[in-house]
Amino acid sequence: MSFNRKLLATAALIVILAILPLVVGRDDIINLMFMMFLSVTLAQSWNILGGYAGQVNLGHAAFFGVGTLVARYLWFSGTPIYVAMLVAGLVAVIFALIIGMPTFRLRGAYFAIGTLGVAETVRITVGNVLPIVTALPSNFIVNYDLNLRYYAALVLAVLTVLVTYWLVNSRTGLGIVAVREDEDAGEASGVSALKHKLIALAVSSFFAGVAGGLFAFYHVSYYYQFPFAPNWTFDALMITYIGGVGTLIGPVVGAFFYVTVREWLAVSIVDAHLFVFGAIFICVVLLLPGGLVEAWTKMQRVRLLSRLLRPTPPVKSVVKGRGEQT
Amino acid sequence: MLECEGIDVFYDDLQALWGVSLSVEAGEIVALIGSNGAGKTTILRTIAGLSKPAKGDIKFDGVSLSKKPAYDIVDLGIALVPEGRKLFGSMTVLENLELGAFTGRARGEKNATMKWVYEVFPLLEERRNQTAVTLSGGQQQMLAIGRALMSQPKLLLLDEPSLGLAPLVVQMIFDVIEQINQRGVSVLLVEQNAHAALERAARAYVVENGRVVGHDTGQNMLRHEHVKSAYLGGV
Amino acid sequence: MPIDALTQGLVFGILVGALYGLAAVGLSLVFGVMRVLNVAHGELLMIGGYASFWFFSLYGIDPFVSLAATIPTLFVIGIVLHRGLFVHVTKLREEDRIKNSLLMGFGLALILDNLAIRLWTADERSITTVYSGAAASLMGVSLPYVRVGSLLFALVAILALHLFLTRTYIGRSIRATAEDWEAAAIVGINVDRTYLLAFAIGTALAGAAGALVSVGYSINPGIGLEWTLKALIVIVLAGMGSVGGTLAGGLLLGAVESVSVYFIGGAYREVVGLVMFLLVLLLRPKGLFGN
Numbered sequence: 001m002s003f004n005r006k007l008l009a010t011a012a013l014i015v016i017l018a019i020l021p022l023v024v025g026r027d028d029i030i031n032l033m034f035m036m037f038l039s040v041t042l043a044q045s046w047n048i049l050g051g052y053a054g055q056v057n058l059g060h061a062a063f064f065g066v067g068t069l070v071a072r073y074l075w076f077s078g079t080p081i082y083v084a085m086l087v088a089g090l091v092a093v094i095f096a097l098i099i100g101m102p103t104f105r106l107r108g109a110y111f112a113i114g115t116l117g118v119a120e121t122v123r124i125t126v127g128n129v130l131p132i133v134t135a136l137p138s139n140f141i142v143n144y145d146l147n148l149r150y151y152a153a154l155v156l157a158v159l160t161v162l163v164t165y166w167l168v169n170s171r172t173g174l175g176i177v178a179v180r181e182d183e184d185a186g187e188a189s190g191v192s193a194l195k196h197k198l199i200a201l202a203v204s205s206f207f208a209g210v211a212g213g214l215f216a217f218y219h220v221s222y223y224y225q226f227p228f229a230p231n232w233t234f235d236a237l238m239i240t241y242i243g244g245v246g247t248l249i250g251p252v253v254g255a256f257f258y259v260t261v262r263e264w265l266a267v268s269i270v271d272a273h274l275f276v277f278g279a280i281f282i283c284v285v286l287l288l289p290g291g292l293v294e295a296w297t298k299m300q301r302v303r304l305l306s307r308l309l310r311p312t313p314p315v316k317s318v319v320k321g322r323g324e325q326t
Numbered sequence: 327m328l329e330c331e332g333i334d335v336f337y338d339d340l341q342a343l344w345g346v347s348l349s350v351e352a353g354e355i356v357a358l359i360g361s362n363g364a365g366k367t368t369i370l371r372t373i374a375g376l377s378k379p380a381k382g383d384i385k386f387d388g389v390s391l392s393k394k395p396a397y398d399i400v401d402l403g404i405a406l407v408p409e410g411r412k413l414f415g416s417m418t419v420l421e422n423l424e425l426g427a428f429t430g431r432a433r434g435e436k437n438a439t440m441k442w443v444y445e446v447f448p449l450l451e452e453r454r455n456q457t458a459v460t461l462s463g464g465q466q467q468m469l470a471i472g473r474a475l476m477s478q479p480k481l482l483l484l485d486e487p488s489l490g491l492a493p494l495v496v497q498m499i500f501d502v503i504e505q506i507n508q509r510g511v512s513v514l515l516v517e518q519n520a521h522a523a524l525e526r527a528a529r530a531y532v533v534e535n536g537r538v539v540g541h542d543t544g545q546n547m548l549r550h551e552h553v554k555s556a557y558l559g560g561v
Numbered sequence: 562m563p564i565d566a567l568t569q570g571l572v573f574g575i576l577v578g579a580l581y582g583l584a585a586v587g588l589s590l591v592f593g594v595m596r597v598l599n600v601a602h603g604e605l606l607m608i609g610g611y612a613s614f615w616f617f618s619l620y621g622i623d624p625f626v627s628l629a630a631t632i633p634t635l636f637v638i639g640i641v642l643h644r645g646l647f648v649h650v651t652k653l654r655e656e657d658r659i660k661n662s663l664l665m666g667f668g669l670a671l672i673l674d675n676l677a678i679r680l681w682t683a684d685e686r687s688i689t690t691v692y693s694g695a696a697a698s699l700m701g702v703s704l705p706y707v708r709v710g711s712l713l714f715a716l717v718a719i720l721a722l723h724l725f726l727t728r729t730y731i732g733r734s735i736r737a738t739a740e741d742w743e744a745a746a747i748v749g750i751n752v753d754r755t756y757l758l759a760f761a762i763g764t765a766l767a768g769a770a771g772a773l774v775s776v777g778y779s780i781n782p783g784i785g786l787e788w789t790l791k792a793l794i795v796i797v798l799a800g801m802g803s804v805g806g807t808l809a810g811g812l813l814l815g816a817v818e819s820v821s822v823y824f825i826g827g828a829y830r831e832v833v834g835l836v837m838f839l840l841v842l843l844l845r846p847k848g849l850f851g852n
Contacts (some may be wrong), residue, residue, distance in 0.1 A: 056660060102843050109598050109659040114842050120790065121835045128828040230786065234667065237583050242662070275679075278671030285664045286649050374747055400749035412744035414737045424730070425737055429749035432793050 017154055021147045030150050034218065036259045038155035038211060042232065043161045043239040043251035044076045045059025045207035051246035052168055053200035059115030060236055062099075062122045063092040063205040065228035067212020069126070072134055075216065081152075084215030092209025093202050100201045104194055107183075116230070123228035130224035141220060156214055157252075160207045165248055167203060176200050180246075214312075238281050244293030252294050260305065327512060328373070328404075328481055333382035333392075335372050342368045343536045345382070350481060355503070355513040357527035357544060359520040359557055365536040367409050370483045373514070374406035375399040384509040386481070405479035409486050409516075415459035419450050419469055422458050426476030435478065436466045441450040443472040446502055464495035470498040471502065481512045499525065503558050520557040524548045532557075566728055568639025569702055570819040576708040578815020579715040580777070582808035584788055585795035586719055586768030589807050592796070594759040595651055596658050600666035602767055603789030604673035607782065609635050610775035611681055617688045617776075620789040624688050624776040625710060628769060630632040635768025639761035642669070650758055670785055677782035689777035711773040716808075718769055722762075723804045735759055800851015809850050 021030055067088040076225035099118050106114045136144070167173050175196040178186040183193045215227055235258070236251075243254020257290050262273040283292050328350040335343040337553045343365050358366045371377045373384055375396030379426035384391040391399055399451050405426075414422050421441060427436040431483060447468045453461065467487055474482060484503065488496040500522055519525035524530055524544045524546050532540035532553060540553070595770065599605075609631055616627035646669065650662045696702055696705040696771045726732040738745040738755045746752050773789075776782055791814070799810025821833040 056663065079810060106654060106842060106846075109663050110842060110846070112660075112663055112795075113598075116790070117794075117835045117839050117842070121832050121839070124829070124832050124835075234671070237667075238671075272675070272679075274671050275675040278668045278675065281668035281671070282646065282665055283660060283670065286646075376743055395751075395753070396743075396746035397749050397751045404748045408744075408747065412741055412747070414740050414744060416740060417733065417737070420695060420732055425745075425750065426736060426748045428730075428734060432749070473748060486615065 009209050012150060014154075014158060018151075020149050027146060028208040030146055031176070032259065032263060034146075034153045035106035035149055036255055037150075038214060038218075039159040039235065039239055039255035039259055040157040040252050041153075041160045041211040042208055042236040043243070043255050044157075044164055045204045045211065045232070046236040047251050048164055048167065048207075049197075049200045049204040049242045049246065051240055051250070052173070052180065053176045054166075054195055054246075055197060055200070056108075056237075057111045057115050057201075058112050058230070058237075059099075059117075059119030059122075059202075060208055061228055061230055062119040063096055064212045064215070065126065065225075066095050066207030067092045068216045069212075069224065070209070071213030072216040072289045076137065081213070081217050085152075085210050085217065087136070088208035088213035088216075089206040092205045092212065096152065096201050097265075098206030099321070100198055104197050104201075119230065120234065123225055127223075127225035133221050133223050135221040136219075139214050144170055144220070149214075152217065155215055156207075156210060161248065161252065163203065163207070168248065172196065172199055209283055228326065238277055240291075241284050241293050242277070242280055244291035245289070247290070247293045250291055327387060328514070329357070329385040330369070331383050331385070332383065333379035335368055335377055336380050337368075337377075341536065342370070343362055343379075345532075346536070346538050348380075348531050348538060348541075350514050352480075352512055353510060354528045355544075356533050357520075357523040357530040357547075358493045358514065358516045359523060359530060359547075360535055360555070360560065361535035361555070362518075365531045366533050368536075369432060370485050370514065370516055370531065371404060371408075373399075374404060374408075374483055376406075378440050381510050397429070400477050400479075401431055402481035403431075403478070404483065405474035405477045405481070407470045407474045407487060408483060409489070411471055413458040413466055413473070418455050418457055418534050419461070420454040422469055422473050423450070423454075423476050426473035427478075427479055432477045434546060436476070437477060439476050443523060446475070446505065446523065447472050451532050463497075466503075467491060467495075467499060471499075471506075475506065475511075479511060482506065484513060484515045484517075486516055486518060488517065488522070488540055496522070520553070521548070524553075562788045565701055566772055567808050567820070567823045570768075570823050571816055572702050572704065573708070574815040574817070574819025575777075575812055576705075576712050576815070577818075578812035579712040579808070580811070581791050581795050582811025583715040583718060583773070584767060584770040585792040585799070585811055586722060586790075587763035587770070588682055588792045589764040589799075589801060589804075590722075590766070592802050594735060595647075596655050596758045597647055597650055597760075597762075598666065599647065599669075599760075600663055600789050601670040601673060601785070602666070602763075603785035603787065604677075604765050605635065605638070605671050606771035606788045607677060607769040607770025607780060607785050608638065608666070608673070608776065610780035610784075611677065611686070611771075612768065613772035613775045614686050614780065617690075623690060624772055625714065628714070628772055629657030631772045632765045632769050636761045636765040639764025640757060640839075642764065643757050644759040647760060648756070651753075660698055670789070673779045674782055674785055675697045680799070681782065683782055685779050686775065687741070688776040690721040690776065693776070695751055705777075712718050712775050714773060718766065719804055719808050722766070726804065728784055777836050787836075791834070794834050796848075797838050797842050797846075798849055800848020802851050805850070810848070 020033065042064065046057065049055050049057050070091045071084040071088035074087060075081050101116050103111060103118065115253025176190045176199065178191050179193045179196045187193050213228060239254035239258045242250050242257065243252065258277065261276065265273040265276060288294055330346055330348045332345045332347050333343055334341065342551050345371060356368060358364050363544060364375065368377060372379055375391065375394055379392050386402055386404060389402060396417055414425065419531065423440055424436065427439060432439065449465060450468055450472055453465065458466065461469060488510050491499065503513060503515065509524050524547045527544035530542060530544050530547045531538050542550065584606055588599065591597055591599055603784065612631045613624045613627050616622045616630060617624055630757045646665060647662065650658055650665060653661060675842055690698055692706050694701045730823055734745065735755055738750060738752055742752050795807060795810040795814055798814060799806045817837060818830050821828050
């Protein structure tokens with residue numbers, strides 16, 4: 001598809017999503033779409049560091065969780081929610097940079113388990129300091145507008161994808177991808193690996209933090225430590241890989257696929273979706289590293305190829321030609 | 327005995343060998359000479375099975391090697407003494423030698439073969455309980471050759487055996503190579519020290535930029551103008 | 562007397578530390594030989610625990626006796642998992658190997674966690690034998706028979722592994738492959754079979770540790786991540802290259818955890834280990850006992 005057609009399709013999709021709550025009156029669908037948008041944001045933000053920069057970060061939930069804490073606190077103290085969400089994102093960035101500076105000295109798998117270690121440390125600490133549930137005050141509950149949350153989530157998801165697009169196509173984005181491909185070669189040609197990793201980390205953690213704010217905005221009550229649990233990281237990671245790691249629409253496609261299948265499977269057996277996704281994830285890692293996006297492009301190529309090889313309907317002929325049958 | 331037929335070898339996307347063809351007959355010493363990076367090591371590694379040819383084939387006594395893993399190729403009778411020796415540094419001389427006889431074919435005769443290796447390299451017997459990493463360069467080279475001999479090879483591939491060694495030791499190593507050859511082991515020898523290699527080789531190939539550019543008997547090569555200026559110090 | 566509580570805690574810490582070491586040794590072997598980081602290692606431990614639990618619950622077989630069945634079972638599971646999954650990862654280059662094995666292990670862990678919940682429910686399980694509550698008493702310190710038995714078994718298993726790797730021909734071929742797989746291949750060592758063997762042994766050791774956890778402590782389908790982390794912490798603390806070092810790392814972790822509980826309470830027990838892990842990872846990546 002050409003760029004303009006892609007743009008048109010995307011715009012049409014956003015318009016459809018924007019009018020969805022007005023057309024469909026069902027709360028359960030709105031909630032489902034909310035989850036999808038949140039997943040897109042979390043996955044796309046992970047994708048920036050994990051996919052484009054190639055640094056597999058297993059501590060993403062920590063940024064998300066920090067965002068929930070900050071936003072919840074500010075919002076309950078009277079700050080408008082959008083300001084609270086923004087501040088949540090910024091605090092997440094500061095937190096990320098503080099742990100990023102030392103952690104980025106680790107490479108590859110060591111970075112991965114190091115970030116996991118940090119995230120678990122944060123989770124346990126939060127669980128100890130705040131072992132309780134945070135609940136929406138009654139006046140907030142009375143005024144709870146689901147559609148508002150829906151639009152907030154949609155806007156955030158769109159913003160995350162847009163910023164990712166802009167970042168990846170910028171000069172900085174080139175440097176970030178260079179770090180993924182070959183960190184040492186990049187350094188040798190003047191691309192500061194650390195600087196680019198930190199930039200990717202900053203953008204990644206910002207959106208994770210704002211997503212945390214969104215989470216705090218949406219949920220009526222939850223345990224403070226809930227958003228710090230590693231499954232938030234693992235979900236984002238799986239969605240990104242299944243959709244297509246290091247691509248722009250991979251996380252989007254993956255989130256749609258993930259949330260839909262999870263809903264569909266939840267009817268029969270709870271949590272069975274993890275089993276299915278674990279299996280799909282392994283298949284992706286082994287056989288189709290580009291995920292659904294790669295599967296799609298491969299299918300397109302096959303279709304294109306078959307169209308090229310058969311420009312006209314087969315002609316009955318005595319002489320055997322290529323691709324023809326007698 | 328060994329036939330390389332037009333092999334192309336790549337390291338990821340980088341082509342290292344273009345259509346390399348060479349042969350080694352039973353009982354011969356064949357030399358590969360050429361400058362650094364010409365592809366000589368790649369040729370030996372590919373024959374040994376550590377790299378696979380993208381095009382072409384390698385046959386040993388009629389059996390195709392290009393799909394076989396390196397450890398099966400050892401079993402067929404080819405042993406590599408690699409550049410840099412690749413010893414098991416944390417293990418003793420004895421343990422290194424023993425591991426050399428790992429293949430089924432050689433394992434039964436392990437003790438007899440080791441006796442022979444000790445005859446060829448008495449020093450190794452003296453130091454048999456010493457860890458390989460504590461040996462000197464020359465001793466490590468001896469151990470590397472000895473370990474390769476433990477698999478009872480029909481063809482010995484030697485990659486720069488004289489590299490970094492003192493002249494006296496180099497002389498000794500080359501004498502040993504001739505000694506091994508006289509026992510019936512064919513040798514494919516890669517050497518920077520072209521003169522020493524060509525003196526002892528029945529035939530030789532010149533490798534430049536991943537291609538075989540010359541082929542002649544060892545004696546003729548020594549007198550060849552281009553070879554003399556490029557690889558023999560121009561005398 | 563307060564000092565008794567500290568000593569008692571320390572003893573308990575060392576007793577569990579032996580299991581940390583046993584859990585880590587399998588992962589360390591696999592990583593050292595194949596450069597594969599199987600983060601589903603904790604799940605394999607969990608399966609060992611359930612195997613032992615069911616041998617006991619269904620057939621009344623003592624858990625220390627059923628080890629003779631659990632260990633071969635996990636060995637076979639290791640062969641299946643390697644042949645089915647991890648062998649494909651070993652075909653990659655080293656940098657890709659570690660990352661892809663991490664991802665693959667992660668997917669496998671999800672599947673195994675879920676399978677366990679489905680098959681055996683999320684309930685906490687523990688084996689209670691006739692001697693489960695009994696303990697010896699040495700100078701005022703309680704030594705539960707079950708935990709001491711586990712420590713002894715762990716020591717024996719680790720010693721057996723050490724002897725296998727240093728004194729047998731096959732064991733030495735495994736070490737050779739770990740040191741330099743190309744060198745191993747050119748002396749005729751079947752590297753692919755060595756990988757398979759190492760992975761199967763690593764899995765069997767995890768299963769053994771799990772069996773001991775099920776009798777001395779308790780198991781549930783969620784312990785996978787917890788024990789994988791423990792194993793990772795021990796490996797990072799100890800460094801690579803020495804089986805004895807890994808055991809020492811496990812004991813150290815157990816000891817430090819229990820001493821910290823004495824001073825700052827149980828809520829931060831896991832955090833202490835994680836913080837040590839991060840410090841060593843950042844400041845002394847080779848580990849404290851490794852080469």
